Amino acid sequence: MVLPSLSVQASAASRTDLEPRAIGSAYTQVDLQQIRAGQMVSAREALLEVPGVAINAERPGEYTSVSIRGSDTDQVLVLLDGIELGDPSATSTQFQFDHLTTLDIDRIEVLRGNQSSLYGSDAIGGVINILTQRATEDGIRLNLEGEGGSYGHKRGGGSLLGRQGPVDFRFTFHGQSVDGPSQAKPVRGPSVEDDPSWQYGFSGRLGVQVLPNLYVEALGFQTLTDHHYDNTGQDGFDTVDKDEDAMAFRATHTAWDGRWTNQLLFSTYHAERRYFAGYTRPDGDVYDGTKRNINFITRLKPLDIVSVAAGFDLEREETTQVTNFSGDFVAGIDTHSGFGEIAVEPVRDLTLTAALRHDSNSRFGGFDTWRGTVAYFVENVAPDADLKLRASYGTGAKAPGLYQLFDPLYGNERLTVEESRGWDVGVDAWWRDMALELTWFQTDVTNEIDFDFAQGGYIQRGETETSGVELGFTAAPTPWLMLRQTYTYLLADDVQLARTLGRPRHVGATTVTVLPLTDLSLSARVRYRSFNASSSGGRTDGFATVDLLASYRLDDQWEVYGRVVNLFDQDYQLTYGYQPYPLTAYLGLRTSLGLGGLEGLFGG
Template sequence: MTARSMRARAAGYSCALIALAMPGTGFAQTLDTTALEEVVVSASRTGLKPREIGSSFSVIDAEDLQANQVTVLRDLLQDLPGIQISNNRPGGFSNLSIRGSDNDQVLVLIDGIELGDPSSTSTQFQMDHLTALDVSRIEVLRGNQSSLYGSDAIGGVINIVTRRATEDGLTLNGEMEGGSFGTFNGGASLYGKTGPLDVRLSVTGHRNDGPSLAAPTAGPSVEPDAYSRYGFSGRIGYQITDNLEIVATGFLSRTDSDLDGTGTDVSSNDNVEKDEDAAAIQVNHKAFDGRWRNSLLASYYQAERLYFGRSTRPEGDQYLGKKRNLNYTSAFDATEWLSVVVGGNLEEESTDQITSFSGDFIEKVDTKSVFGEVALKPLENLTLTGAFRYDDNSQFGGFDTYRGTVAYVLPAALAGGDLKLRASYGTGAKAPGLYQLYDPTYGNPNLTVEESQGWDAGFDLNWADPQINLTVNYFESHVEDEIEFILNGYRMGGESKSKGVEFGATAQITPWLSVSQSYTYLSSRKLPANTWKGRPRHSGATSVTIYPLEDLSITARARFKSENLSSGVNRPVDGFVTVDLLVSYRVNDQLELYGRVVNLFDKDYMLNWGNSTYGLSGFVGVRASLNVL
């Protein structure tokens, strides 16, 4: 099939999906922006409710994760409007893009802990090993968010919140699944609460034996490539008084991945071992009936990668990165129509690199920040916000960012549905990584900050009966002074512009039928030559679920992408459509059986050139919950 015919097919499929969705289909976690009353933590430091938020965001909850049988969080994120991933294998090195951004322009948080590896090329975080067990909620905030979160948030923010025990007693939850390629995945969590004390302790594990990472159609594929992971996580919280609490959270992860070169696979001992550790202590205080809220958070994240192979040191090439943060935020609701937030942040990033690849170095950089935000509600159903931030970096000095949003709700505007009109504009900044600055072979200490501007506008439409939610966004972003790798080193001067449309919908058509739809059109260009940046222009997902019995659900899910050129080797990857089938049966309140068939029609496809994906494969699992006390 030619590239032209593939693009035509993808475009036709896109139109068909939109036509299917227009009566009111969609993905539940992508919208529900006015029906929900729970505060969206990531969208504003002032604590706005969904109907008051002028930015584009999505929310995924624990029920969504279980319904989609998610083991790795990255896999479900790709079904949200505006998000694309470059790898869907367990442990596979994946870039996550929001609205055409690079992976290092997306900030990831877990319980307030900023995740980012200072020993990586540009302090980016890889979501390859984040599991879904114990995740209560995921908030995805699109567009420039540097005024709220500093560097690394040009593309957006992914905020992950873990579960906590909310009722007195002791509960044991567990899940286990197995399937194709020798896959075993499992985990268990112990939740407990007594009075003001709540605790959680979790353990997870994963193992699969292949197949090869190298795609057979791109080169020889002669050996399977295994991946293994185990990890622990926990939380302990204590409500000291009605107005004061202290919370400690953390996790550790240990992974081992076989490695192959792009487009080829040779029998070798090349592999990487990665250790990740994170911890945080947070103190929350409120006064004046909750109108004044203060939070102090100290967090730590460390990642160590050891590469073993024919060209590394015998003890492995080591990349060790550490990130420490101290953040204070104070929010005050002055009146019913005015809220003000002020805060500050201290951050230290350090790396220790010992390699035969490009040399050794030890470096660190620190950033001091102050920020503020104002939320105004001058009229009923109208919310305006403005935010400003100043960062002072020890390497290259200070830079500022700002952001403004507007949201206006028209109750019962269209056939009884609430219509929210919204828009946002913001600037962003991305600091260079320590590797880009100081690597003995490729580094450039003269690098400075990447800068961006972006805006979006759209609407959210929600009906309560029948439950239908629809969201549409138009967006543009412009990044200047991008850091590029040219020949044998990094330099400034890159420029790119992205624009596009995001569409999402969800509908509970009848008690036994629900449908969801997401679609993204993206134009991402390199300037001034105006050449294609390589991101897929069309992508999306369709899901149809039926409930033939009260406790039985059957879901058919289709995912598609058009042609892309984003693998970095200047070789195009054809567009594709894949179909999955998911079945779940709840035996009782304590036991659920489930299974899924991935790539039902055994489609031969690649997300980026040279890397394989799963063909036809199957998995079965069980979830159980037991009240111990």
């Protein structure tokens, strides 16, 4: 579904845990069913069909940036089960979606617009909240999946999930490799060498209900990768090895029949990238970053019509850089934050929220952000039809990254905090087997940080403005036909220089699925985008690609599936100088097996 069901909790859209019908912000969920039906093997593929979202890469291992409403990728905050994912050794602490698999994901929530009052720096464009799978019933279940395809593509993995009494767990392993072809678009000569890529890793969680009102859990992941890459439009033999890991411990206490909840989270995210090229050190140029967080939040519902949330966040970002490319440095920065949100339902089905946050940065001092939303839900506005009218207005802030500040060659220690303000108004509607979301938005950013190629470093410029319309639609008019449509219309301008930023004006995806037999599903998917003049190095033309997908359920446990991507072998680019895959085909098999209970393990 493009819209989340009214029965699915929207955990990211409000710190007060409002029901979806009371959310005043624009947000979308991509659930497990949609991920599997679309054969989306990486998290970035799942984002391709979310209104307002654009990505710049599709190939495994390729550097991937994510934009929401025309934002820069460092203005999008990414959370995984509450862990802040962001690499302080990257240019501006952005998270790179290069290797994030969907094998352990239950759903992805995308919250669009200024969210700094809820989540702090990095959330000017929005928040991507990723939630992993949990055991929902007693016993053990083993999920396995594997596939092969063009250019030596091999991918597989599985998850072991279990629950018994007070204990639940999940352990996931995964691996992927591909042999090529070349990543470079041959604008500077032929692309003759392949660019292979491989990755493997694991993730897991363990939770224990130690008391009736106290639940504790540990979770984390690690991924090891090796990727051959090219420079813009030029074949090469460069490689990058990346080690990425995260760990968190969380305790959740409830009281007053669930009306009061307290949660404490300790988390660490770490990434080390090691580049090997003709100009690098013999043992590679190293970029090492670590982000540590201590987060506490308390949620209270003193009255049926009032919910409040408040908390604090202590964050430490550190980076170590040892390179021949631009020099060495070691740096760190601390941010201490306090936040609060209140939600009130003054009359039935009308919900008002207000949020406020103060961030105290060890380098930039304090800055405040705030947000307000309104949502009005109309049940049975027509027979079998529900309607929600919503609006939000908020401010945002983004502190410069350590690389932007201190890199010996490109850094600029005079950089200050980016600031933003923005609004959106929209309508969500549900009617029988149809769902619609429509949003009109605008965001203004001042003091935006950019790279100046003439000066050879980072600068701060005046004001940018993005505005547009987001559309999401799903329908199942008959038991054998399903339709899904997403579309974004975006205007992005540099106000100071009176010129366009060159973002793609039109981005969309259309999927038609038919069920000719009970266990057979066939889909045709079209993805399209207009030209992109903001791509570094040159303009990329507009394009449309067609994919075909099929799956057949052999029985209650086994399913075989396959897909043909870029059916008409369209020659296109998402980023100037880099080519996605040509026509490719994949065939896979997945299963879900019940393995009994845990009585033997826990003495039951």
